[in-house]
Amino acid sequence: MTIKDSALAGKTAFISGSGRNIGRAIAVQLAARGANVVINGVSNRDACDETARMVEAEGAQALVVMGNMGDANAIRSMTDAALERFGTIDILVNNAAVRPHRPYLETPKSEWDEVIDTGLTAAFHTSQAFLPGMVENGWGRIISMTGMKAIKGYFEGAPISVAKHGLWGLTKALATEFGPQGVTVNAVSPGQILTEGRDGTDPKKLAPIPVGYMGDPEDVAAVVTFLASPESRFVTGQMIGANGGQAT
Numbered sequence: 001m002t003i004k005d006s007a008l009a010g011k012t013a014f015i016s017g018s019g020r021n022i023g024r025a026i027a028v029q030l031a032a033r034g035a036n037v038v039i040n041g042v043s044n045r046d047a048c049d050e051t052a053r054m055v056e057a058e059g060a061q062a063l064v065v066m067g068n069m070g071d072a073n074a075i076r077s078m079t080d081a082a083l084e085r086f087g088t089i090d091i092l093v094n095n096a097a098v099r100p101h102r103p104y105l106e107t108p109k110s111e112w113d114e115v116i117d118t119g120l121t122a123a124f125h126t127s128q129a130f131l132p133g134m135v136e137n138g139w140g141r142i143i144s145m146t147g148m149k150a151i152k153g154y155f156e157g158a159p160i161s162v163a164k165h166g167l168w169g170l171t172k173a174l175a176t177e178f179g180p181q182g183v184t185v186n187a188v189s190p191g192q193i194l195t196e197g198r199d200g201t202d203p204k205k206l207a208p209i210p211v212g213y214m215g216d217p218e219d220v221a222a223v224v225t226f227l228a229s230p231e232s233r234f235v236t237g238q239m240i241g242a243n244g245g246q247a248t
Contacts, residue, residue: 119163191243
């Protein structure tokens with residue numbers, strides 16, 4: 001469900017990995033609440049342009065910045081473009097990630113680097129780019145997407161576990177440091193979400209979920225949108241699960 005109002009009018013959000021799925025749903029829901037949106041993707045420009053059209057259909061402005069969130073130079077170009085267009089970024093959603101699954105002893109260093117750079121180091125760069133404006137304005141929101149096994153650990157997914165666990169650590173650290181300056185910092189941990197190409201009828205996947213079904217991207221976006229809103233001002237340093245009651 002999308003709430004449509006102007007609670008975020010005058011704010012701008014930067015959402016990495018927002019060409020489709022959860023990132024797209026977040027972009028549309030933030031736009032429905034009045035926020036302008038900077039949309040990012042690596043190679044699928046058509047998907048990003050479609051997200052932009054959906055944002056604009058909600059009456060908000062959209063900017064598409066294409067680039068690899070695992071590349072520091074690309075991030076600098078994209079954050080500079082966002083700031084040049086909108087002046088400040090008020091809401092940062094660190095959503096981009098790569099999730100290869102491979103036995104740890106077979107994991108090449110290049111794959112490790114790609115996962116960490118995209119899923120964790122990118123959040124370092126984007127936060128450093130946008131926090132000064134948030135601090136100057138005395139208002140900001142940083143929301144990072146972790147995962148149900150961010151703390152427990154992913155089987156045959158060691159670099160994913162490290163990246164997501166690191167995001168949780170960064171969330172706690174920034175919440176402590178920037179809370180006095182009006183910036184809240186939180187994490188959202190999605191459960192099993194019905195994204196493109198995923199089978200939502202597999203009994204083995206549904207069995208551990210108490211509500212009995214997989215979530216939609218919009219279910220996760222609703223949590224992110226709350227954390228981005230003025231109503232969430234007393235919520236910071238938290239990891240909130242959107243998982244249908246599934247144990248983590």
